[in-house]
Amino acid sequence: SQKIEQNSEALNIQEGKTATLTCNYTNYSPAYLQWYRQDPGRGPVFLLLIRENEKEKRKERLKVTFDTTLKQSLFHITASQPADSATYLCALDMFSGGYNKLIFGAGTRLAVHP
Amino acid sequence: GAVVSQHPSWVICKSGTSVKIECRSLDFQATTMFWYRQFPKQSLMLMATSNEGSKATYEQGVEKDKFLINHASLTLSTLTVTSAHPEDSSFYICSATGTSGSLNEQFFGPGTRLTVL
Numbered sequence: 248s249q250k251i252e253q254n255s256e257a258l259n260i261q262e263g264k265t266a267t268l269t270c271n272y273t274n275y276s277p278a279y280l281q282w283y284r285q286d287p288g289r290g291p292v293f294l295l296l297i298r299e300n301e302k303e304k305r306k307e308r309l310k311v312t313f314d315t316t317l318k319q320s321l322f323h324i325t326a327s328q329p330a331d332s333a334t335y336l337c338a339l340d341m342f343s344g345g346y347n348k349l350i351f352g353a354g355t356r357l358a359v360h361p
Numbered sequence: 362g363a364v365v366s367q368h369p370s371w372v373i374c375k376s377g378t379s380v381k382i383e384c385r386s387l388d389f390q391a392t393t394m395f396w397y398r399q400f401p402k403q404s405l406m407l408m409a410t411s412n413e414g415s416k417a418t419y420e421q422g423v424e425k426d427k428f429l430i431n432h433a434s435l436t437l438s439t440l441t442v443t444s445a446h447p448e449d450s451s452f453y454i455c456s457a458t459g460t461s462g463s464l465n466e467q468f469f470g471p472g473t474r475l476t477v478l
Contacts, residue, residue, distance in 0.1 A: 251404075281466075290365075290454045290469035291405070336404070346393060346410050346418070347458070349467060353404040 249274050251352035253337055259358045260327055268322040268355045270337030276315040279340035279347075282322050284333045285354065291336055295322075327359045364388055365457050367470035374445055375478055381441045382473045384455030390435035391457035395467065396428070399452045411438055445477045 250273040260266050270280070278299050283291035297304045297313045297320070304311045310323040324331050334356045338349040364387040374380050384394060393412050397405040409430050411417035417430035427449075429441040438457075442449055452474055456467040 283469075288452075288472065288474070290367075290456070290472045292469065293466055296466065346412075348395065348407055348410060349405075350407070351404040353402070 249277075249339060249341070249350055251337060251339060251350060253335075253352040254355045255353060257356040257358055259360065262328060262359055262361050264327055266324040266327050266331070266357055266359070268335050268337075268357065270320040270322065270352055272318050272339055276318060277339040277341055280311075280313055280320050281338045281340060281349065282309075282311055282320075283336040283338060283351075285336055286333050294335075296340075324357075327357075329359045329361055332357055332359050363459065363468045365391075365455065365468045365470040367453075367455055367473050369473060370471060371474040371476075373476045373478065376446050377444055379441055379443045380445055380475060381439055382453055382455075382475075384438045384440070384457070384470055386436045386457045386459070386468070389457075389459040389468075391438075391459060392435065393458045394432055394438040395456045396430060396438075396440050397454045397456070399454060399472075405454060408440075442475065445475070447477045450475055450477045 252271045281296045282294045285291045295311045297311045308325045312321045334354040336354040337352040366385045368383045396408045399405045407420050408423045409417040409419045411430050411432040413432050413435050419425045432438040452472050454472040456469040
């Protein structure tokens with residue numbers, strides 16, 4: 248079965264620096280890979296989607312890369328701010344049984360310090 | 362746009378009772394709704410997928426008789442935890458995909474914290 252690995256340890260960085268989070272997966276590559284933000288006690292919020300034929304996607308201070316050879320996605324936040332502190336989830340988009348469904352990683356907690 | 366609500370946001374119940382959680386899409390019609398559960402510091406685990414008017418598709422290991430899902434309309438799905446036990450205590454989150462726009466983007470509700478005593 249598909250396995251997704253994200254750094255379980257929290258990432259602590261200084262305000263203004265670039266945060267880089269890693270998502271690795273095993274087995275087959277999904278058609279889509281998504282990144283979500285989750286704050287404590289809240290549901291995930293969609294950030295970015297990248298397709299298997301896209302190498303890179305950007306949205307404001309966010310950048311996602313997708314390397315199907317390495318089976319890895321990197322998520323970057325440039326000019327990080329304390330408000331960016333949250334848990335970031337990687338999710339693989341699978342089509343199964345007639346539906347698209349998401350398989351989530353456990354997430355990486357990011358703490359941006361002033 | 363694309364707001365999903367859940368009710369209640371938290372619930373405490375006694376062991377053996379049943380609890381119903383509602384998931385509503387407020388400003389769009391949700392063709393498909395998903396139910397997840399999440400334990401502390403763990404990933405979201407998909408429990409079931411439901412389409413309006415049809416039976417839910419449950420993931421392996423999820424008891425369909427224990428977690429009853431009803432998707433009666435394009436804006437409402439309910440999850441009923443029957444005969445709840447302390448091990449059912451968890452954070453339950455629903456999501457929905459719409460009839461237009463990106464069918465791959467799921468909009469998540471704020472979650473329901475269930476505590477079974």
